[in-house]
Amino acid sequence: GAVVSQHPSWVICKSGTSVKIECRSLDFQATTMFWYRQFPKQSLMLMATSNEGSKATYEQGVEKDKFLINHASLTLSTLTVTSAHPEDSSFYICSAREPSEPYEQYFGPGTRLTVT
């Protein structure tokens, strides 16, 4: 199957700083990528849909000014957590969607963010 990479795998940052997470689709050009967040022992929660060349679509309750998404190329989307707080500590997972049916989503390995 297709490969999606994420970098970094884990990051520890201080409260108030910003963290950028990269998601790359290595095998195909992904016009659409997704960003998810998962707290321990909870299900995946879709944060936003990242569309190449246009603004991201955020799910209800997700602050777009806090979670900045940039999808500048067909193989790269970035999520920047600005002014991070301890409650932002979570597992962030991206996925890239195939450009044709069945539009399968391939997931990156995830990034574990810890804000101290």
Added chain:
Amino acid sequence: GQNIDQPTEMTATEGAIVQINCTYQTSGFNGLFWYQQHAGEAPTFLSYNVLDGLEEKGRFSSFLSRSKGYSYLLLKELQMKDSASYLCAALDSNYQLIWGAGTKLIIKP
């Protein structure tokens, strides 16, 4: 609204068979996915069904009934490594995935 229902947790014995059910209500339907997620890892693809019937892939099989809005994932010859969460997700008319909360499967020796 759009909704996916699946049991929160199931327990089964090593070597046995387990069936994880999923019911869905979506605006339009373009198929149903099953993913496996081990703790601390990202989900991995297991199966995709868009037509009614059973799709078999090794020890794992997935079934779909579009008229009933129902799917199940069947795991045979259970192994300890099958302990994971299993996520059901339906593709709506906009090709957006609607996710279930996942079923945590516990395998006992």
